[in-house]
Amino acid sequence: MKRVGSVSFPCNLFKNALNQMGHRGVVLFLLLQSLQALAEDGQLMCVCEDSGCLDSRQCEGSQCYSSVKVGGRGVVVTRGCLQGSEKSRMTCFTPATLSQAVLCCSSFMCNRNATADSLLPLLTTAPKEESVKYRMETLALFVLGPVVVLALLSVLSVLGCRKLHRGRLQEYDPEQGAIDGLIISNVGDSTLADLLGHSCTSGSGSGLPFLVQRTVARQIGLIECVGKGRYGEVWRGQWQGENVAVKIFSSRDEKSWFRETEIYNTVLLRHDNILGFMASDMTSRNSSTQLWLITHYHDNGSLYDYLQRVPVETGEGLAMATSVACGLVHLHTEIFGTEGKPAIAHRDLKSKNILVTKELRCCIADLGLAVTHSQANNQLDMGNNPKVGTKRYMAPEVLDETIQTDCFDSYKRVDIWAFGLVLWEIGRRTYSNGIVEEYKPPFYDQVPNDPSFEDMRKVVCVEQQRPFIPNRWFSDPTLSALVKLMKECWYQNPSARLTALRIKKTLDKIHSSLEKGKES
Numbered sequence: 001m002k003r004v005g006s007v008s009f010p011c012n013l014f015k016n017a018l019n020q021m022g023h024r025g026v027v028l029f030l031l032l033q034s035l036q037a038l039a040e041d042g043q044l045m046c047v048c049e050d051s052g053c054l055d056s057r058q059c060e061g062s063q064c065y066s067s068v069k070v071g072g073r074g075v076v077v078t079r080g081c082l083q084g085s086e087k088s089r090m091t092c093f094t095p096a097t098l099s100q101a102v103l104c105c106s107s108f109m110c111n112r113n114a115t116a117d118s119l120l121p122l123l124t125t126a127p128k129e130e131s132v133k134y135r136m137e138t139l140a141l142f143v144l145g146p147v148v149v150l151a152l153l154s155v156l157s158v159l160g161c162r163k164l165h166r167g168r169l170q171e172y173d174p175e176q177g178a179i180d181g182l183i184i185s186n187v188g189d190s191t192l193a194d195l196l197g198h199s200c201t202s203g204s205g206s207g208l209p210f211l212v213q214r215t216v217a218r219q220i221g222l223i224e225c226v227g228k229g230r231y232g233e234v235w236r237g238q239w240q241g242e243n244v245a246v247k248i249f250s251s252r253d254e255k256s257w258f259r260e261t262e263i264y265n266t267v268l269l270r271h272d273n274i275l276g277f278m279a280s281d282m283t284s285r286n287s288s289t290q291l292w293l294i295t296h297y298h299d300n301g302s303l304y305d306y307l308q309r310v311p312v313e314t315g316e317g318l319a320m321a322t323s324v325a326c327g328l329v330h331l332h333t334e335i336f337g338t339e340g341k342p343a344i345a346h347r348d349l350k351s352k353n354i355l356v357t358k359e360l361r362c363c364i365a366d367l368g369l370a371v372t373h374s375q376a377n378n379q380l381d382m383g384n385n386p387k388v389g390t391k392r393y394m395a396p397e398v399l400d401e402t403i404q405t406d407c408f409d410s411y412k413r414v415d416i417w418a419f420g421l422v423l424w425e426i427g428r429r430t431y432s433n434g435i436v437e438e439y440k441p442p443f444y445d446q447v448p449n450d451p452s453f454e455d456m457r458k459v460v461c462v463e464q465q466r467p468f469i470p471n472r473w474f475s476d477p478t479l480s481a482l483v484k485l486m487k488e489c490w491y492q493n494p495s496a497r498l499t500a501l502r503i504k505k506t507l508d509k510i511h512s513s514l515e516k517g518k519e520s
Contacts, residue, residue, distance in 0.1 A: 312360075
């Protein structure tokens with residue numbers, strides 16, 4: 001039993017109830033610990049592991065703390081003491097962010113058991129608006145005092161007992177990588193369509209509200225691995241009987257996960273031709289940290305995989321190309337207003353990063369290298385990822401390092417170059433007069449299977465070669481029009497290339513001509 005003032009209460013029961021309430025429970029528990037510290041006299045002995053600890057492993061202060069930070073050096077945990085009630089209050093009630101969180105406590109050596117595994121769940125992907133809201137709520141609770149806290153804890157205890165009465169949560173399953181049986185009222189028996197249908201007003205960009213993201217991520221069971229690469233793995237998972245795609249990033253690609261999560265949670269990206277984002281979470285599996293990105297699942301896989309398996313009719317190929325162009329227009333266009341978005345350049349557009357829907361339309365995926373630009377402040381946001389894309393799809397100005405890195409239009413023109421190569425891939429697998437070529441990647445006959453930067457620079461910049469165009473394409477009106485379009489995407493001079501909007505309008509005209517030809 002702990003005592004605050006003259007009021008006694010069972011801390012363990014309240015702590016268990018608070019754990020059922022997620023982030024708000026953590027805030028209330030921290031407040032309870034702070035009130036306890038105010039009621040006790042003297043200094044606390046704490047474990048000290050920080051730059052200011054020098055050679056000592058212990059320190060004395062008004063409160064103990066432990067913190068976790070995720071950044072360029074990986075996961076860093078520090079522990080130490082806080083001096084003075086004002087400093088303790090400011091530190092302990094600082095809201096958690098995506099990369100840093102602090103946990104305070106007020107008993108002898110209470111931070112000695114703090115580890116990365118126990119602190120990482122405190123990290124949040126909540127928007128800044130939610131952080132301000134939590135800070136105001138915390139301040140209000142602190143001002144109102146112990147009476148209000150005890151009243152809230154009483155209510156939470158009752159709710160906790162009711163939840164425990166309905167059934168305990170099952171253990172974390174290391175094989176499936178999910179917590180089965182987790183039921184939160186925010187989700188209930190909703191379907192993905194129900195949840196995503198209301199997401200545009202959630203304040204969470206194009207994804208689900210933050211608390212629902214964490215809940216959905218922990219309810220997913222991994223079924224089968226459907227793809228592997230340098231980035232990590234992609235799994236088909238299930239959530240409440242519906243298929244979802246779970247991209248598990250490798251530790252060396254942490255910055256791509258962070259960047260994609262950042263963009264999806266701050267930018268309104270809901271569009272038919274952009275891969276639908278559901279949730280992002282940092283989970284623990286087999287005693288190691290995993291970075292998950294959860295999106296819609298498409299049975300047909302990537303455009304790269306699909307074209308290898310299936311040749312397409314002229315209309316199908318044209319519809320695929322048009323849908324990619326529509327997605328690119330949406331990315332490149334800045335939308336103004338309260339629910340707007342900055343302009344975005346993809347920087348790694350290729351057939352492996354484009355998915356094929358069941359309607360044989362395409363959606364653009366993988367925004368880990370994306371760069372954003374806003375006209376309001378003329379700010380170019382490059383993120384913090386040193387990677388520069390896929391060498392086979394690099395534009396000449398990237399290969400010869402003449403690109404204007406401080407100009408956003410330069411990155412859009414890089415996307416246009418890559419789109420021209422994707423258009424060529426679709427063209428090879430499009431029937432005309434009953435003939436179709438086998439799938440091959442761009443420059444397959446000019447560079448090795450895994451070309452180096454120098455291989456591509458020699459072919460594209462020095463020799464100024466372009467992918468080979470078969471003669472049969474020129475005898476087909478639709479393919480001939482596509483050849484003209486892709487060549488206008490491949491100009492050596494970046495400023496001479498078409499814009500995404502002009503490409504889309506040209507493809508619409510080609511499609512109209514095809515339909516008129518069928519009618520006649």
